[in-house]
Amino acid sequence: MRTSTRRSRGLVVFAAVAALATGALAGCASDSDDGSSNSDGGNGDGTGKTTLTVGTFGVFGYKQAGLYNEYMKLHPDITIKENVTTRTDVYWPKVLTRLQAGSGTDDVQAIEIGNITEAVQTQAAKFVDLGKEVDKSQWLDWKNAQATTKDGKLIGLGTDIGPMAICYRKDLFEKAGLETDRTRLAAQWKGDWAKYVDLGKEYMKKAPSGTKFVDSASSVYNAAVGGEKEMYYDKDGNVVWDKSAGVKKAWDVAMTAATSDMSAKLKQFDKPWDQGFAGGSFATVACPAWMLGYIQEKSGDSGKGKWDVAAAPTAANWGGSFLGVPTAGKHQKEAVALAKWLTAPEQQAKVFAKQASFPSTPSAYSDLKPAAGTTAYFSDAPLTQIFSDAAKTIPTQYHGPKDQPIGTAITDIGILQVEQKGKSPAQGWDAAKNEIKDVLGQ
Structure with missing residues (x-):
């Protein structure tokens, strides 16, 4: 789960509730708050596979829901490493520095709703136009609009909403x-x-x-x-x-x-x-x-x-976030495919089933089922x-x-x-x- 220092969003946990504390949530892997990273820069893992790094903050639920393992089984030539920075107020300045330098970004980069407008207005050239890669009707119109430039470039695919x-x-x-x-x-x-x-x-x-x-x-x-x-x-x-x-x-x-x-x-x-x-x-x-x-x-x-x-x-x-693909990445085609898959309605529903981050893809809504224990907690x-x-x-x-x-x-x-x-x-x-x-x- 994840929060930010401005408390714009946290994590829904309709099922089992994990530990939650403002601005201090442990992640899955670690991209330490001092800027050091555990990734190999996306150059491969020595096995001949393509390594894709996913930069996130807090806990997005992809690892917890088993999505990385599922994707790697579907794509045996891909290895995924997640780099997590706990706090968004540390994460985003670091991302901006790397975008400006044109190096060091992850292949897939999460963008929090509080930062999406800055990304759209000042960093759009640093991201792949994902609008050319997806059926935008999968997402809520207002969610797409938040990540769209004035000239129609979509720099991020919606994850959850609040x-x-x-x-x-x-x-x-x-x-x-x-x-x-x-x-x-x-x-x-x-x-x-x-x-x-x-x-x-x-x-x-x-x-x-x-x-x-x-x-x-x-x-x-x-x-x-x-x-x-x-x-x-x-x-x-x-x-x-x-x-x-x-x-x-x-x-x-x-x-x-x-x-x-x-x-x-x-x-x-x-x-x-x-x-x-x-x-x-x-x-x-x-x-x-x-x-x-x-x-x-x-x-x-x-x-x-x-x-x-x-x-x-x-x-x-x-609340809410997006996944973008920096143009500085060495594996843009593979990164776009991964971002599309992680944010597709089917995968958003799987994350919901694990920790109930509410999807931004309305086609998933009819099949969403909170855990019985949570429904009972809130009086059915x-x-x-x-x-x-x-x-x-x-x-x-x-x-x-x-x-x-x-x-x-x-x-x-x-x-x-x-x-x-x-x-x-x-x-x-x-x-x-x-x-x-x-x-x-x-």
Whole structure:
């Protein structure tokens, strides 16, 4: 499984949950964080076979699902080595350096969603145009759009995505006198995250002792902004975060949560947040598909059957990656074939079956089956249907090269100033604005 320091994505684990900790997940092989690599540069392994290296971060699940071994059995002339860097904030700068040098890249290179726009806008010439090699209709349109240049070059094939839902503690809802049926509950907040927050006000009127409605205002912000077409950049690539209607809407709803008593005021992925799951201290969390495994692990046996899942107010995405093929590779033809195979619907379904990274290929959805134990944990919710319905209606968003640090400044500085330090929304906004100016070099 994998996370990033900006927490844009993690790993869904519908089946068995592996160890998960922000920015510190062990990989399959190792491309150490100091830049050294265990690969042989793709020059062969001394057996006459062609060695292909796959550069990833965290855990993509290909080794765990047995895909490398399966591919090598199908192609006896190929040997695959995976080079893993644990943290994306270490991985991507290293990839950029190697792309610029024109050497040292892996034959197949993973690209995280937070970096795909930078790759598209500044590194497209360094990647093979995969649009000429595949049937693009296999992937969701909005997923393809994220990896496509203005002149139509597709530099990456979609791996997983992070469609959004709301995970909620139905036992706490019942004690607070709220609706517990997932369908009727989703209808109450459908179409507007402000309705979700309004329900939080109702929850707090009869909240079970020691509980809050939501884990954090940042959670609300990330979920709400993830469904907006325009966030930090407009369609022409201009920075518009401070003028964006989508950002303002998400900020306002997050501020409602931050300035009320409904938030547990926890920073996501920190230890107190983990303890909040274990102790049942909050009743809801905006959860992309990959978060289900995290909840299952952190809530433990005591949460089984108490958690349920409902459709989110609006379709939104939080997370995802791509596989690209650098032009500097010595085995481009073989690398393209491997990237195509790893991201094909059949293989995405196999990774889902192992660790439930949600596919970006809709033809796989009809056959996806969460593990029985996970379905039971979340009160027999129709998990595949909820997340696949969301995936199909997520809007195509405009992204820019500084999406990641801009979003982090808003959540980890601006919102936390209000939520944890008692600053006003205006002061929180100004704090985020000052940080973003530094990020943008203004």
